[in-house]
Amino acid sequence: MKLVRYARIGLLLGIVLCCFRGAAQHYQLLDGRKKSPKIPFELVNNLMIIPLEVNGTPLRFILDTGVNKPILFNVADQDSIELRNVAKIQIRGLGTGDPIDALRSTGNIFKLKGLVNPGQQLYVVLDREMNFSPSLGITIHGIIGYDLFRDHVVEVNYGRKFIRFHNPATYRHRNRSREVTVPITIDRNKAYVSGGVTLEDGEELDVKLLMDTGSSDALWLFRDDDEGLYIPEKHYEDYLGKGLSGTIYGKRTKVKQIRVGDFVLNDAKAAFPYLDSFRALPNLGDRDGSIGGELLKRFNMVFNYPSGELTLKPNAHFRDPFHFNLAGxxxxxxxxxxxxxxxxxxxxxxxxxxxxxxxxxxxxxxxxxxxxxxxxxxxxxxxxxxxxxxxxxxxxxxxxxxxxxxxxxxxxxxxxxxxxxxxxxxxxxxxxxxxxxxxxxxxxxxxxx
Known part of the structure; x- marks a missing residue:
């Protein structure tokens, strides 16, 4: 099937920054608290939108476990934002295009309800077309991820739409019915979980998947015929999103089953992106794909990066049908x-x-x-x-x-x-x-x- 090409901002962020080393910044709970207040988020197209204050200016950010440092996009109408210690750089992300111009800024004050970081590093994308607001229908200014997760136990309640940060030194998890705790690995500031996928009528294949709350999609898999990760017979070509370095295309399909921990979802929406979009990554290693928001929203979860654990509990969305764009x-x-x-x-x-x-x-x-x-x-x-x-x-x-x-x-x-x-x-x-x-x-x- 041929594609009608178009220019738009994809909802699948999939952004990978070139690696820039800098002094570590840490978020601290205010007033010596053991946990933050509940922080409400908007769930828009499977993405968590949180309120965040940057150098005194209130903004909206996507909470994205697949991104390293915060990135600002839509700042044209926010002339009052003060950016500190600015230097011009180039960054590269997913897509088949060239690196793009950006700014790196250090020493910024980020505040989230109950949390503060007095020395946050961030990047500013200068390309005006990198704007997710039109596709989401609300104003989005940027994305933030690893820096919020690395030092705290992060409770994400998709069912009631709130997040909460806990001090790992004082956090005590209360076991609840129907929940399962599985190990996660943190590699290059990103969290990975092991699972299993059954493509059609074959055996379950072991897969290592990136936890990517910044993706509105359900499941991405990387084709590897030698390992049995082939594209199912029933599929169609589709536009999957846009990264920093261009558009991402692939094959849209569904798999018979996807398993995470003890939980199994049937007839799950999936896509096989073309791997030339991932050339910005020096090495995919043993990664087999990623899990995005359309699948993750079916759970309430606790991310514990310090202990390398993820706790999952199905919520009211667990049996929701997967969304496909039937109209096209x-x-x-x-x-x-x-x-x-x-x-x-x-x-x-x-x-x-x-x-x-x-x-x-x-x-x-x-x-x-x-x-x-x-x-x-x-x-x-x-x-x-x-x-x-x-x-x-x-x-x-x-x-x-x-x-x-x-x-x-x-x-x-x-x-x-x-x-x-x-x-x-x-x-x-x-x-x-x-x-x-x-x-x-x-x-x-x-x-x-």
Whole structure:
């Protein structure tokens, strides 16, 4: 299957920095506490978004166990951010492109509820296109990972959407039913867990997987025919994401089983990325792939880097079906647009919205019409051979409504869910193209028939 190529920011971060040595920085619990308060996070497209203060400026970061040092992306609108001890460098990440220009800054004060680091090193990506906010539908300024995990026991509760940091010297784990503790290894500041994968009807294969909370995907596997890691017969070519050094493509499929500890998930979503995207890594060693947020969110877990342990307990998401993009389109925010709505009924009575829209500015006119400034949702990508491509949808089309529901009342991920609800579902999209409204209709179908 050929691909329709497109330029967009992938939700799969997969970022690897070149190695820069510097003085160690450490996060300390405030006031000698044994643990931090509960820190709420937003779960957006399987990614944890946490509030973080950088040199006095409140920002939003993705919590990413697959990244070493913090990286700032979207700083164009944050002129008040003070960066200290800045030097220009080049960094390289996943993808097939060249290294990119960046800034390295040291001695920055990072604060998270109950934690502070007075000397944090960070990197600033200068490429304006490296911006994850449009694809996620909320403002994202950067990513942070290892520095938060290395010195503490980190409790991640995907079910109730909070994290908490514990002092490892005083932490005492209370055993709970249905939970399992497995060993993890920390290599080059990243955590790995052993598991098992059954591709089709064969035997289970032992695999070593990177724990990658910064990936919105479920499971990545590296093809190795000698070790039995082959691509299942039922697959299709897909765009998997974008790293610092370019786009990442691969084969999308599903595996019969994935096992982590004693827990087994059936018919799991998986992908085999093309290995030329990993040339920034000097050596993959014995790593066989990675586990991302769509799989990890099915557990509440405790990361204990100091002791080399990971505790897993299934939560309410454990049996959720894996999400596939059945329609074959991706959406993103692309600025804002005005919409006009009548605010009275046939008797002239003012109508009240039961559900407020998000991110709107409203103006009421003398004709009882409301002008609202709302996010503009556009088609950012189309998979070749998909139902959306077959009926004539195009990259750049502005989405106005899904099955009669105006999209400005919904968050981006809610719209994506509406478009990909289930196989056999008839989807009607009202779009705007060159100032004309057009209606497209297609049926969602099974990807692996």
């Amino acid at each position: 389109i991706e959406l993103e925010h692309a600025g804002v647009r005005y919409i006009a709505e009548r605010i009275t009924d046939s008797r002239g009575v003012v109508q009240q919205d039961e559900e407020d829209t998000f991110g709107t500015v409203q103006i009421l006119t003398s004709q009882r019409t409301r002008l609202s400034l709302v996010p503009e949702i556009v088609v950012s990508a189309i998979r070749a051979g998909s139902p959306a491509e077959e009926v004539g949808l195009r990259q750049g089309d502005v989405i106005l409504a899904v099955n009669g529901k105006s999209v400005h009342r919904y968050k981006l991920q809610e719209i994506m869910k509406m478009i990909n609800e289930k196989k056999g579902k008839r989807i009607r999209l009202l779009i705007e193209r060159y100032n004309r409204d057009l209606l497209f209709s297609f049926t969602l179908r099974e990807l692996f028939e």
